[in-house]
Amino acid sequence: MSDRKLPRLLQTPAVLLLLVWMLIPLGMTLYFSFIRYVLNSLRRPEWTSPSLSNWRGFGNYEFVLKSKDFVLAIQNSLFIVCSILFLTVILGILIAVLINKSFPGQGIVRVLLISPFFVMPAVNAVLWINMILDPVLGLQGIAVAGTNDILDGLRQMPVLGGFFSLWPEFEPISFRATQTSAIAVIMMVTWQWTPFAVLIFMTSLQSEDQQQKEAAVLDGASTWSQFRFLTLPHLGRPIAIVVMIQAIFHLSLYAEIEIVSRGNGNKNLPYLIGEFANNNIGAASATGIFAVILANIVAIFLLRMVGKTLME
């Protein structure tokens, strides 16, 4: 017995910390999700402190399911996460393959490529929405205005002017609008997380067996075939890692959504929780439980899919 006591004793702090950090919040969330609990209510002051006497059963869950934003939040969460995953994996593979060849200035290029990853999410969002995507002051606005100026000039030309006057005037897109705010979030997060994918794919590419490639060259494989039959299967595992880690991170996006449109037309589950938590802690907790379930479904689904298609 004494043989086991010491190891167990030494493990205890870690286990206790895990309990404190994981089980207690989860337990409290579960508890709050089954009771009526609001931060401020003049009409029912007894609801402002958590107590079992305010038991509501699945009422909070029903309330969340029926609220108009819930379906939008789920759809948006999935849309944003899947789009970002798709774009970062594709861009990551392309860039990693491109910079895997040696060229002068390779080191600097690699550092520059990684740097977006070091920008804080909130700063990233502010920079993108104000300096790049803004329809008037951002790069987008300047580019659209510039293009229109050039078109105006072309319309004045003697012969070809008639042709160019058939072209429409370009309209800058407002990325804070209901329809486009999700796109803005996808763009900025893709920009920030592509370096992460590049980094992981690049290290994996460097471990690729060169003799296999030479054998493929002798077997008559084109560059594309080498990529398709050797490099891509070799990247299967790192792709699964990138997808999994990013799925976990991006299901909890918040700062970007807040900064771009304050949730206007573009809520995800964490943002919805945040809105509920302004007053209704019970509903916020129920949404939190839904978020946990969604995260697990997404994780299992993605892992299966990536595993099956790429591991073989």
Place this chain on the structure above:
Amino acid sequence: MGRIVLDQVSKSFGDVEVIPPLDLTIEDGEFAVFVGPSGCGKSTLLRMIAGLEELTSGAIEIDDEDVTSVSPSKRGLAMVFQSYALYPHMTVRKNIGFPLRMEKMDQAEIDKRVETAAQSLNLMDYLDRKPGQLSGGQRQRVAIGRAIVRDPSAFLFDEPLSNLDAALRVGMRLEISEMHERMQTTMIYVTHDQVEAMTMANKIVVLQAGVIEQVGSPLDLYHKPQNVFVAGFIGSPKMNIFSGPEAEKLGAHTIGIRPEHTNVSMTEGTWEGRVGVAEHLGSDTFIHVHDTGLADMITVRITGDISVKHGDKIFLTPQADQIHRFDPNGQRIA
């Protein structure tokens, strides 16, 4: 067909010339072995023939056609790599069929050819396994199978057996020799192991520092080494090579005598020495003799067994017609 001619072929990496211009002809159906110590350029030479390495100058002809700037896959050669270079994500069947698939061959024809190759290599039971589930010898056979299905004009082997254990190596050596007898296709085989070279080759090319030291049949090289390097490299145990008064007596700068061409006596002989380590192999005994005044150590080989103890006095007599004589430049004196 598969006659390969190297014409003034050379290779430099930057300022370092690893292979000075060399000429070599490998006839159709020959089993040529490139042998030499590591770093002698034998693998580079093979990779140049395969097209994986560009020539710095010179030309390569296969069947009288200049292939110097032809892409590797169009040269009609198949290569077996030291690390096998199997595609880890494909089954054995797909691995073997890969070159045919790249040729856009009909799937039915691919299946037929793969099965034929697998049958001849005893791989039928493993066709649906991945390389990771195979032993070293099986992986090597898959690599050979991938080469065979292409029906190449010549096979190139780059130290294919060096990752195998000793017992398997002997077995695979026989299999490859057998395969050559059956197919009568040109084969070029790179190895640093002179036993492999001696047992498998029709033609051995001994290389040192990118220079061909001698080209010839195994027995040519054994009986008539053209220089001291070849004399020391071919044969096991190594030939005893020394210079000094004994060599001058025979009108040479350096002389060499193989361990098996020295007679041993406990009572009388030309050279006297003291027994060091004796290695008893049962069929043979190798005796390392010290204090002869000729070289640090002279190795002799005796058929059968002999009872000698460490420190015994021993007499050696070289067989006069088996002494190799070399001039000060290390070249053979006829």
